[in-house]
Amino acid sequence: MNTETPFVPLTGSCRCEQARFRLETAPIITHACHCRLCQKLSGSPFRSVAMIETARVTLLEGKTLSFHGKKSQKQIQCADCGCGLWTHHPDLGDGIAFVGVGVLDEGERLPPEAHYFVRSKHPWIALPPGIPAFEQLGDPGKAGARERVMAVLAAKGHVPEKGDWGLEKR
Numbered sequence: 704m705n706t707e708t709p710f711v712p713l714t715g716s717c718r719c720e721q722a723r724f725r726l727e728t729a730p731i732i733t734h735a736c737h738c739r740l741c742q743k744l745s746g747s748p749f750r751s752v753a754m755i756e757t758a759r760v761t762l763l764e765g766k767t768l769s770f771h772g773k774k775s776q777k778q779i780q781c782a783d784c785g786c787g788l789w790t791h792h793p794d795l796g797d798g799i800a801f802v803g804v805g806v807l808d809e810g811e812r813l814p815p816e817a818h819y820f821v822r823s824k825h826p827w828i829a830l831p832p833g834i835p836a837f838e839q840l841g842d843p844g845k846a847g848a849r850e851r852v853m854a855v856l857a858a859k860g861h862v863p864e865k866g867d868w869g870l871e872k873r
């Protein structure tokens with residue numbers, strides 16, 4: 704069963720525009736995370752990311768390097784300007800990328816389909832009605848999404864027993 708809708712590839716770049724990339728298919732899901740780490744990562748009250756198989760992200764131009772700080776996700780960033788492009792979560796590995804919606808050229812095409820860690824959400828942010836929101840993590844129940852994540856993890860020989868999206872509860 705094909706659960707993926709037709710998708711016009713989305714391009715993106717770092718702030719110096721040396722590094723350019725493209726999402727080849729629709730993301731698995733786009734979410735906003737209000738956790739303290741995502742607040743640090745984004746320098747903003749929340750981080751909005753498109754979760755996608757890393758194999759479906761093509762680097763078109765430029766060079767990247769990865770930064771992996773203590774207690775942080777591994778971040779892929781432009782080698783020239785250091786702007787973060789996407790991250791890899793330690794529980795999901797390098798096969799799943801979390802692409803910052805703000806580095807996409809038309810990020811407005813990907814509004815959040817779920818909100819996570821609203822327990823640390825800044826109080827002025829009003830969540831839109833009808834969008835799943837979770838105190839921590841949760842499964843928003845998007846058709847085909849969980850299967851796509853599990854397919855990547857299974858290919859890497861990593862099948863988590865518990866948690867949502869294979870992520871440990873924390």
Ligand SMILES: [Zn+2]
Pocket residue numbers: 736737738739740741742820
């Ligand atoms: Zn987060």
Ligand SMILES: [Zn+2]
Pocket residue numbers: 717718719720721722781782783784785786
């Ligand atoms: Zn750059």
